[in-house]
Amino acid sequence: xxxxxxxxxxxxxxxxxxxxxxxxxxxxxxxxxxxxxxxxxxxxxxxxxxxxxxxxxxxxxxxxxxxxxxxxxxxxxxxxxxxxxxxxxxxxxxxxxxxxxxxxxxxxxxxxxxxxxxxxxxxxxxxxxxxxxxxxxxxxxxxxxxxxxxxxxxxxxxxxxxxxxxxxxxxxxxxxxxxxxxxxxxxxxxxxxxxxxxxxxxxxxxxxxxxxxxxxxxxxxxxxxxxxxxxxxxxxxxxxxxxxxxxxxxxxxxxxxxxxxxxxxxxxxxxxxxxxxxxxxxxxxxxxxxxxxxxxxxxxxxxxxxxxxxxxxxxxxxxxxxxxxxxxxxxxxxxxxxxxxxxxxxxxxxxxxxxxxxxxxxxxxxxxxxxxxxxxxxxxxxxxxxxxxxxxxxxxxxxxxxxxxxxxxxxxxxxxxxxx
DNA sequence: TCTGGGGTCCTAGGACCC
DNA sequence: TCTGGGGTCCTAGGACCC
Numbered sequence: 001x002x003x004x005x006x007x008x009x010x011x012x013x014x015x016x017x018x019x020x021x022x023x024x025x026x027x028x029x030x031x032x033x034x035x036x037x038x039x040x041x042x043x044x045x046x047x048x049x050x051x052x053x054x055x056x057x058x059x060x061x062x063x064x065x066x067x068x069x070x071x072x073x074x075x076x077x078x079x080x081x082x083x084x085x086x087x088x089x090x091x092x093x094x095x096x097x098x099x100x101x102x103x104x105x106x107x108x109x110x111x112x113x114x115x116x117x118x119x120x121x122x123x124x125x126x127x128x129x130x131x132x133x134x135x136x137x138x139x140x141x142x143x144x145x146x147x148x149x150x151x152x153x154x155x156x157x158x159x160x161x162x163x164x165x166x167x168x169x170x171x172x173x174x175x176x177x178x179x180x181x182x183x184x185x186x187x188x189x190x191x192x193x194x195x196x197x198x199x200x201x202x203x204x205x206x207x208x209x210x211x212x213x214x215x216x217x218x219x220x221x222x223x224x225x226x227x228x229x230x231x232x233x234x235x236x237x238x239x240x241x242x243x244x245x246x247x248x249x250x251x252x253x254x255x256x257x258x259x260x261x262x263x264x265x266x267x268x269x270x271x272x273x274x275x276x277x278x279x280x281x282x283x284x285x286x287x288x289x290x291x292x293x294x295x296x297x298x299x300x301x302x303x304x305x306x307x308x309x310x311x312x313x314x315x316x317x318x319x320x321x322x323x324x325x326x327x328x329x330x331x332x333x334x335x336x337x338x339x340x341x342x343x344x345x346x347x348x349x350x351x352x353x354x355x356x357x358x359x360x361x362x363x364x365x366x367x368x369x370x371x372x373x374x375x376x377x378x379x380x381x382x383x384x385x386x387x388x389x390x391x392x393x394x395x396x397x398x399x400x401x402x403x404x405x406x407x408x409x410x411x412x413x414x415x416x417x418x419x420x
Numbered sequence: 421t422c423t424g425g426g427g428t429c430c431t432a433g434g435a436c437c438c
Numbered sequence: 439t440c441t442g443g444g445g446t447c448c449t450a451g452g453a454c455c456c
Binding site for chain 2: 030031032033034035036038052053054055056057059072099217218219242243244245246247248249250293294295340342
Binding site for chain 1: 452453454455
C-alpha cells in the first residue's frame with residue numbers, strides 16, 4: 001500500500017495557525033505582486049473563487065464577502081512544510097516529498113491491521129502537532145491514494161483518513177471521479193476524452209489498453225494501469241538532484257531602464273548561485289530571459305533569451321552575475337517595458353564529482369572561499385547582508401501589501417555590505 | 421490600473437554516425 | 439521498376455504537476 005498525505009488548503013492553513021479568528025471566514029493567499037489567488041479556504045472556494053483567478057477581477061466579491069487576503073509568505077510555508085514532514089517521517093519508514101504540501105508514504109512491508117485507523121490517526125496527529133489539517137489516502141497505487149486523499153476533503157466524516165482497497169469501493173469512487181481530477185490527466189487530454197464519452201475515472205479505466213498507449217503515450221498508460229491497481233509510478237526514496245534551478249519574477253511595474261533591468265536580473269543570478277551552493281551543485285549552462293507584458297497586446301512585445309555555456313561548471317555568484325549582465329546587455333531593447341525576467345541554471349552536476357580545471361583552479365578556489373564566507377555571514381545575520389554591488393541595494397521590484405509576519409523565522413535584512 | 425513561479429518527463433524530427 | 443538498416447544525440451515543443 002501507498003499513502004498520500006496532502007495538507008488541506010496549505011497556504012491558507014499556515015496563515016490560520018496564527019490567526020484562529022479566520023476560522024470559518026473566506027481566506028485567500030495571493031501570488032507574488034498580489035496578482036492571483038493561489039490558495040483558497042473552503043469558504044473562498046464556495047464563493048466560486050478559482051485557482052489562479054486575478055485579484056482585480058474579484059475585487060467586488062472580496063469586499064462584499066469580507067474575504068481575508070494574504071500576500072504569499074513562502075518563508076512561513078516552507079517552515080510549516082518542514083514541521084509536517086517531520087510528523088510524517090515518524091509514521092512511515094519511507095517518505096517521498098512530492099511538493100511543499102504533499103508527500104507519499106511507502107507502506108509496502110508495513111504490518112498494519114487497520115490502514116484506515118492509521119490514516120485517521122496520522123491526520124489527527126499532524127493537526128495536533130503542527131496545526132495543519134491533513135488528508136491521508138491509502139490505496140494500492142499512488143494514483144488511487146491521491147483520489148482517496150481527495151475524498152477526505154469532501155467528506156468530513158472520514159476524519160482526515162481514507163483506506164481505499166476493495167474492488168467494489170474503488171469502482172464506486174472512480175465512477176464519481178471526473179476524469180480531469182485524475183492525477184496525470186490534464187487540461188489538454190480531458191476535453192479530448194470527454195468528446196469520446198469518457199467523463200469519469202471509471203470510463204477511463206474501461207478504455208482499451210492499446211488505445212490509451214497510442215493516444216496518450218506511456219504516461220497515459222501508466223495512469224491507466226495505476227487506476228487498475230497496478231503500481232506503475234516509482235517511489236523515489238532519495239530526493240534527486242534538481243536538473244534545473246529557475247529564479248524569475250514578474251515586476252510590479254514595467255522596467256524601461258537598462259541598468260534597472262540589470263540590477264533586477266543580477267538579483268536572480270545571485271539567488272540562483274546561492275541555491276546551487278546550498279545544494280552542493282554547479283551549473284554548466286544558464287538561460288537568461290526578459291519579456292514585456294504579454295497582457296498588453298497593443299504595446300511593443302519583446303521576448304529575448306540567451307543561453308550561456310560555462311567551460312567550467314560554476315556556482316560562483318561573481319561568474320553568474322557577470323554572465324547574466326552580459327546577456328541582458330545583449331537582449332535589452334530600448335523603448336520596451338520589461339515586465340518579467342528570469343535566470344535558469346541547467347546542466348547541473350554535483351560539485352564533488354565535477355573535474356577541476358587545470359587552468360583556473362586557483363581562481364575557482366578563491367571564488368569558492370569568498371562565496372563560503374559570504375554564505376556564512378548571510379546565514380548568520382539574515383539573508384542579503386552581503387551582496388554583489390551590481391545587484392543594487394534595493395529589493396526585487398514587487399509589491400505584497402498583505403503579507404503576514406514571519407511568525408516562525410526571522411526577517412531578511414537589506415544589504416549592509418557589497419562586493420565590488 | 422491590475423494577470424505567479426517553480427518544476428518534470430516524453431516525443432518527434434533532424435543531424436549525424438557506421 | 440529499383441535507392442539499407444541500424445544507431446545516437448540534440449532540440450523544440452507539448453503535456454503534465456504543485
